Amino acid sequence: MSRIAIVHPNLQMKGGAEDVCMQVIEALQDENDVTLLTLISPNITELNQYFDTNVRELSVRVVPQAITEICQRAGNRAVKLQSAILARFAKRNLADFDQMISTKNELALDINSVEYIHHPQYSIDDPGLINESLPRQAYDRLCRELADVDRSKLDSICLLANSDWTAESFHDAYGIRPKTVYPPVHTDRFSQLDWEDRENGFLTIGRIGPSKRILNNIEIVAQLRERGHDVHLHIAGPTTDGEYCDRVKRRAAELEFVHFEGSVAYDSLTELINEHRYGLHGRPYEHFGIVVAEMAAGGMVPFAPNSGGQREILNEESTLLYDSPTDAIEKIETILEDAERQTAVRETLSSTSQRFSRDRFKREIREIVMKEPESNE
Structure with a gap:
């Protein structure tokens, strides 16, 4: 039995x-x-x-209490710095484990390790959250130095990416291309309600923060209503x-x-997906987009920005990918007014359940962890 450390900043973020x-x-x-x-100690x-998982109560090691309190106050701010602090903490615990697995980006752990990349956080800016101010540049430099991540340390690590787009971004940053292992999507929980029995409404799902462009989504639906479409919007996350x-x-109250x-129970979210026709995702350059995959697996027609890993989920279907809010309104209206197109795009997404299932993900992870370590080429 191997001693494995799973390294992750804060499970309570629920993303x-x-x-x-x-x-x-x-x-x-x-x-x-x-x-x-x-x-931060999680509530398992x-x-x-x-x-909707079955993780047993497990051993947890948390950074010193003073650092924990700072991280709790910071919340979603300074996440890169928090990750760098965790990297240092993990490296101090190397001797206690046979293997370490980072489930949130590159940490360059000096051990037999697997590192799952959502975005190359220490090398290039997330294109969905660009901030080129001098204070930001100084902050990024501090995080890189604290985490001590460089190209040479990554050569001997098993690197995985959540999409081909992320893998290519990582290659641009470090000259190494991780293996794509799509994230797990609970694709078998949906009832596949008949289209005619679904509500003529939209869902926006995900953490309610500025990167998700939720205010834009509200205005897109508002414009569709002004054009005469009887649609509504649920915001969950x-x-x-x-x-x-x-x-x-x-804005929603108006x-x-x-x-x-807000944050809804798993069963309630599943019900919302089962009962609605359309999904509206606002985050450009989404690294993958689990909620987009959930919408597709649930029989919805999801619309998303024409960038990032979500293009792979939607099979680069141009009718579902938009370049601006104005473009979104035009493309959505085209689908709303054409029943045949609705059927056609749903059929193009019919393979979602097989491509992104949880069983597939777990099988791949077990095979990778049990495999002898290899250097990156």
């Missing part, structure tokens, strides 16, 4: 990366001694309910970004066709 981490733990816990190295019972979340709540759900 796509946290879903990946929970699935990795679940995949490995039966045949290995698994320990979580993290910044709550997370199992949120992600963790409310961890205070100021932006408050703005979204205020419009009777917008329903602010």
Whole structure:
């Protein structure tokens, strides 16, 4: 039985990366001694309910309390710095484990390790969140130095990426191309309700923060209504970004066709997907887009920005990918007005359940972890 450390900053963020981490733990816990190295102690019972997982109570090592308190106050701010702090903490615990697995980006751990890349966080800016100010440049330099990530350290690590787009971005940053292993999507939980029985409405799903462009999504649906379409919008996701979340709540309260759900239980989210026709994702350059895959697997017609890994989920279907809010309105209206196109695009996404299933992900992770380590080429 191998001693494996899973390294992840904060599972309570409840995003796509946290879903990946929970699935990795679940995949490995039966045949290995698994320990979580993290910044903030997680509530495993709550997370199992949120992600519909079955992670047992596991050993957890948390950074010193003073650092934990700082990270809790920071919340979604300074996530790169928090990750760098965790990298240093993990490296101090190397001797206690046979293998380490980072489930959130590159840490260049000096051990037999697997590192799952959502975005090359220490080398290039996330194109969806560009900030070129001098203070930001100084902050990024501090994080890189603290994490101590460089090209030579990455050569002997098994690198995985959540999409071909992310793998190519990582190659641009470091000259190394990770193997693409698509994230786990709970594709078998949906009822595939008949199209005629679904509500003529949209879902926006994901952390309610500025990167998700939720205010843009509200205005897109508002414009569609002004054009005579009887549609509505549900907004569901963790409310961890205070100021932006408050703005979204205020705008939603002004419009009777917008329903602010906030963080909802797993069964409730599944029901929303089962009962609605359309999904609207706002995050440009999404590294993968688990919610987009969930929408497609649930029989919805999802629309997303024409960038990032979400293009792969939607098979680069041009009718579903938009370049601007104005373009989104035009493309969505075309689908709303054409029943045959609705059927056609749903058929193009019919393979989603097989391509992104949880069982497929867990099988790939177990095979990779058990395989002898190889150097990157």
